Amino acid sequence: MRSRLIAAGLTLLLLGGCFSDDRKEPPPSPSPDLSTPPRAVAVAKGPFRAGPFEPPRHGAYFGAWIKPEELTQVGRLTAVATLEQSLGRKLHFINTYRRFEQMMGTPSDEAFLADGAKLMISWATGDNRSILAGEHDDLIRKQARAVRRIKDPVMLRMRWEMDRPNLRATMWSGEDYIAAWRYVRKIFREERADNVSWVWCPTAEGFIRGDAPGFYPGDDQVDWTCVDVYAGFEFQPIGTLMGPFLQWAAQRPKPIVIGEFGVARAWGSEARAAWLKDAERTFKVNKQIKAVAYFESDPDGNGPNQQFQLSGDDRAFKAFLRLVKDPYFNP
Template identity: 75%
Template sequence: MSTRKRLAAALVASVLLLAGCSFGKDDEKPAPPPAPDLTRAPGAVAVKKGPFKAGPVKAPKRGALFGAWIKPDELTHVGRLAAVDSLQADLGRSLTIVNTYRRFEQMVGTPSDKEFLARGATLMVSWATGDNRSILDGNHDDLIRKQARAIRKTKVPVMLRMRWEMDRPNLRATMWSGPDYIAAWKYVREIFRQERANNVSWVWCPTAEGFIRGDAPGFYPGDDQVDWTCVDVYAGERFEPIGTLMGPFLTWAAQRPKPIVIGEFGVARAWGSAGRAAWLRDARRTFKVNPQIKAITYFESNPEGNGPKKQFQLTGDPPAFKEFESMVKDPYFNP
């Protein structure tokens, strides 16, 4: 072979190598990562059993309260009641906690709120407060006072998740920073105190991802400001055991003298019926070996516009729903 041909061959080989090209068996696509081991016994780190100072909504001495958010077909009084009633009928039990979402200007005390409370359920209000610096400038004092009075008028204990998932990167434009969020939290809580809204348990609820990244703890207002610690955790983009997904949070929360509520949890339909059922079975074990977890609330919703890795509704998936039903009928979740 001539020198010119040898150089040409070497050049072609170099280009193929840089492009990641190869021949034969090496041309096959790499194998997918192995499925997570959901049979291994979950680790336990949050083992405090209490009693805890949890504010007006008391943590059970043993076991954990069960609740859910169920997306209604229509965001009306009738729609909200129908959604909750349908899930309760399918499960054969009532929800102890009803999670409900409110924009900053939406008040607690709607007809459906009153109906759920009359039935003996506890409301967990996920309240999307606005720009933290705007709050601190006093621009929303009247609105905050109105909400405080509305919650006070319920005359029953209410769990309040003030701007849950505050650590999400896409909220940074309104959260600004951890210190800004903490200052706004204290500002809002002081207004509630002035309005004698003493029936609120304050729930601090970041994301499991925020603890994996390491930035969520910087938003914590302090043990003297928080009644329940909380986390939202999903097997969505990452199909891993729930103990792995929320492990950094549990390690952190185990050092706090607070009960834990799983504010939202869910497993995406993308992982298949058998995978979802196995994930839920593992979640049940994980909750029970971490007795500091005193409440769990499932996210029974398929948010519009999301792909299959962010669709979490269990209704309509018999194998997964059967496992979910078995979990919530466990006496541990009926304290």
């Protein structure tokens, strides 16, 4: 399937991943001690209610977003195949990004599914109040039908990182986001898109600030909780960066997916390798974490504090390879 698509030379453009950020980069902070064992958070006892995308009974799934050299269907397939070859294993799931109007269930999506991978679709829905006004009902129904045709269980991150301050103009408020979430999910239910596990995924910074929980749609609306966590502008152990989220999530009987994680090129190869080693231990000691996805990308226009690609950094990639070959991440 992949070879046929690559040979076909499709050229449909896709959203290339995370966002550019024009924040000023602060001076590097002192390196923390990453040698001490990570702390575990007391978690809710399973089994966890996760919707159709079921977590593994033991260990955690491993996935990634891999930025292609060319933002085409063929480019996406090539990027994933290249990383899988470097890792010596298949990814359990592929994180892929869509703008509001970009359809799900593309030829490359179908190719990944045919090759045995699952999908986590990060869907950048639009202005919450225009959604609630019914201005996008036809589009939402069309997307729901496209997801239904996928048939395989799909994780859907509806407007991930909704707590980012630079999205407030379209999110409006936590209440507006929650109402839009419920509105969209109702349409999906009406269209019988029953193969969706709904993933709520704010930022680790939002939990540190304290405003992320205000966007939570409720236990009856969410199947997986999620967080995006980076050692980007601040180099801290991953357990410290996402500690407030883990404390909050422990009160809910939901599996956790780390929707995006990465360590910036700015911190140097040795520090990156240590951070990834600490991430591996942190994921394993917190048993509620059932899936993790690395953000293998250097987004265009971003400085070294937001360049997260590990390929080409031999020391960091070696630590990454150790994580992905750990039997814990091969359930």
